Amino acid sequence: MGDGTNIKFWSDSWCNNRSLADRMRIADDAHLDLSLTVAHFILPTKEWDIVKLKGLVTNSYIQAILATQIPSNSIPDSICWGLSRSGEFTTKSTTWPAHGLELRQPQSWKFSWIWQLDIMLKLKVFLWRLCHASLPTRGNLILRGMDIDPVCCSHYNSAIEDAEYLFLGCQNTQILRQLARDHHWVHIDLPVDPHLKIENWLSIIKSSMPSTKMDRIITLLWSIWKTRNNKIFRNETSSPGLSLLRAK
Numbered sequence: 001m002g003d004g005t006n007i008k009f010w011s012d013s014w015c016n017n018r019s020l021a022d023r024m025r026i027a028d029d030a031h032l033d034l035s036l037t038v039a040h041f042i043l044p045t046k047e048w049d050i051v052k053l054k055g056l057v058t059n060s061y062i063q064a065i066l067a068t069q070i071p072s073n074s075i076p077d078s079i080c081w082g083l084s085r086s087g088e089f090t091t092k093s094t095t096w097p098a099h100g101l102e103l104r105q106p107q108s109w110k111f112s113w114i115w116q117l118d119i120m121l122k123l124k125v126f127l128w129r130l131c132h133a134s135l136p137t138r139g140n141l142i143l144r145g146m147d148i149d150p151v152c153c154s155h156y157n158s159a160i161e162d163a164e165y166l167f168l169g170c171q172n173t174q175i176l177r178q179l180a181r182d183h184h185w186v187h188i189d190l191p192v193d194p195h196l197k198i199e200n201w202l203s204i205i206k207s208s209m210p211s212t213k214m215d216r217i218i219t220l221l222w223s224i225w226k227t228r229n230n231k232i233f234r235n236e237t238s239s240p241g242l243s244l245l246r247a248k
Contacts, residue, residue, distance in 0.1 A: 004038030
C-alpha cells in the first residue's frame with residue numbers, strides 16, 4: 001500500500017491479503033459506497049482516521065486496519081503478491097499453499113530424504129517422479145488425456161499399468177525381487193501388498209534398513225523402469241534376470 005488513492009476500500013485485497021467485504025462477510029454490497037478509496041481514511045499526518053473508520057466497520061476490523069502500516073512518504077500504490085513477504089511472486093509461494101503447507105512455518109517435505117541419498121542424480125530424479133506420480137506410466141498418460149492402451153505390456157497379466165502394478169504387483173517384478181534375494185543382493189523380505197501406494201511402500205522399506213542399503217532397492221526400481229521402456233521403445237526382450245543384471 002502506498003498513498004491509498006488507487007485502492008478500493010471495500011473490494012480490493014489490501015488488509016491482510018483479503019478485501020474488507022470478504023472479511024466482514026458482506027454478501028450484498030448494494031449499500032456500500034464502492035467508490036471509496038483507502039486514501040479517504042488517511043489523515044494528512046499519515047495516520048488512520050479512526051472516526052471515519054468507526055462509522056463503517058467494527059472495532060475488531062479497525063484493529064486489523066490499524067495494523068496496516070501507512071508509508072511516511074506519499075508513494076503510489078502498487079500491486080504486490082500477497083503470498084510472499086517481499087510482495088514478489090515466487091513458485092514457492094504458490095507450491096507450498098497448494099500442498100497445504102504454511103509459508104510462515106518451517107516445513108519438511110515428505111520426500112526430502114531422497115536428495116540425501118548417496119546415489120546418482122538420475123536415480124534421485126527417477127525416485128522423486130515415482131513418489132509424486134509423475135512417471136509416464138500408461139495409467140498416468142491416460143489420466144492426462146492420452147488415448148492409448150492402458151494394459152501393462154507384461155505377458156502375465158492384463159492389468160492397467162500404474163506405478164503400484166509395475167513396481168509391486170507385476171509377476172515379473174515379484175520374480176525379480178525373489179532373484180535379488182536368492183543372489184544375496186537384497187537381504188530383506190520386501191513387503192508385497194497390492195493395496196499399498198508406492199510411496200508408502202518406500203517408507204516401509206526406508207524405515208527397515210539403513211540408507212546405505214536403500215540404493216539397491218532404488219536401483220532395482222530404476223531397472224524395472226528401464227526394462228519396461230526398452231521393451232516398448234526398442235522392442236527388446238525382457239526378463240527378470242536381465243533386470244537384475246542391469247541393476248547390478
